[in-house]
Amino acid sequence: MFRNSKEAKTMSENIHHNQHEVEHADGMIDGISSLPDGVLHHMLSLLPTKDVVRTSAVSKRWKNLWASVPNLDFDDTLLYASEVDHIHSPESTSFMNFVERILRFRDTSKIEKFRLSCRVCFNSSRISSWISSAIMYNVRELDLCIFADDSSVIPQSLFDCKSLVILKIEMDCVLVFPPRVSFPCLKTLHLSLVTFADDDSIGKFFASCLVLEDLVLLDCDCINLKNLTISSWTLKRLTIDDIPVYEPNGCKIKIDAKNLKYLKYTGYLPNEISLSNAPSLVEASIHIPILNGRQKEVACRAVDLLKGLQNVVFLRVSNCTMECLIFAGSMLARFPVFPKLTHLVLTMEIGDYTFGAFMDLFNFCPTLQSINLSEGFDQCIELGENDSVWSPVPICISRHLKTLTFKNFHANDSEICFLKCILKYALVLEKMDIWWCTARPRDKKERDVMKELEMIKRCSTACVITFP
């Protein structure tokens, strides 16, 4: 670019000269005003719109920046503070006028991201017009949280939006779609709290998202559904979160996603979920807490879900898996084997009640290389070296296990016994990482424990024990 360093130097002198940094009497420089528009827009797009608009009064340089900031973020949370009748209060009207004025005085033809949260202030036709404006500005990312009675507040033009890449809707009502839906560019879809209307329309809706890659369903209500098929050629990530729903529902959810790589499920399985076609699934995170009164039913549904995870390589599980093994009873014969599973993370404390099941689990993971007990053991657990769980030693522990991570370590007898057994039997163990619990003991005790563990006779001489 420069033929010699002299040219480079002249160029740099010019740049400094043009920087027009204002130096004040007290020697403090206003560096920020001399940043290029692009940087300031990027910075302003990280602020809620009310803060952005405030900058227009700072100085001449800032006066018109706000009108072309690519992102808009309107949140009526500030209205919560007042105790008055929100729907008709003057604050509510001011908020609505504020949004309209900003949309009217846009300096540019595009909006990158539009976020609207209306939990308090509500006027269906005005909100609908704001969303329409955003769509006319070719919005790329739309994030709506609207506490409305019905979904008519969403303009029809949304369902035909050619520019939309990310759509997030949080609405506690029945979501009704128009007969024709078209999302040619939509890659990410998050639906929260919505109630689906019927099998047909929701099936058509998912089918019209031709390039969908990431789908998140949070607390969605399937009460009107009998058979829901989520069918997508392009879907890579699916997250379903059902946590507040305890009552079983009759809906069968089938996932037909040839390219699905990641599945996360959290809840009590009120609906039956099964993966009818997910050969590419590599990573799964399944968290099903214990639900008193429905254990066996949930365990059976969990086994069906786990069956679809056969090719998984990374698996994070919690209580459910242990419960499945305890309650599934005769279904145990149908418990899936995970032939490719190499990394297992357990996200809850193992107790006396679940330790047997935990050890049984290893019979279903023949090639397991890494175990992470991210919550360690329950403090009341009682283990001994001659417990029956160690005869025979699960194959994966003796032949494949390379890494063991043990967190929430209290250095009590059972924990040390467990670690002793692992060291005794794991032929190819390379690393054992032990993380102290929050109440870390004082240095001397810590050193004593570390010494004790170092002294244990180990089957794999290459094994290194670390205390990160």
Add this chain to the structure above:
Amino acid sequence: MTSSKTIVLRSSDGATFEVDEAVALHSLMIKHRIETGGADSTTIDVPEVTGNTLSKVIEYCKKHVEAPNSDDLKSFDTDFVKVDQAVLCHLAKASYYMNIKGLLDLSSKTIADMFKGKTVEQIRETFHIKNDFTPEEEEELRKENSWNLFV
């Protein structure tokens, strides 16, 4: 032409820095220059950035390219932006020109956080911005913004 393992970056004030190609490619601007450049693409000029800033930018890129999964990446980032305003602004500008998204996001967010919840006067004080409106202009602004709850 064999692919070079190191690239030399030259700042506006002539300082040169030799970096691994992989680290340099963290800047999409440099990546583009290398891909469209000719035989000279082993030395790349970055005239928008001074030596001091470029050295910090390189430090950021090195960490993020060499140890992207390390546990201390978050604390590295937090400490990285614990600098005075002038340096922070230079980092933001450099990351914008050099097209380094992570650093632009990091420095922008740090500056943005300094705006949150402040009144106009407080913003001026924090960033040493001179109020260059005349009293008449200010009055005009106040009238125009009477609809605005937030000024």
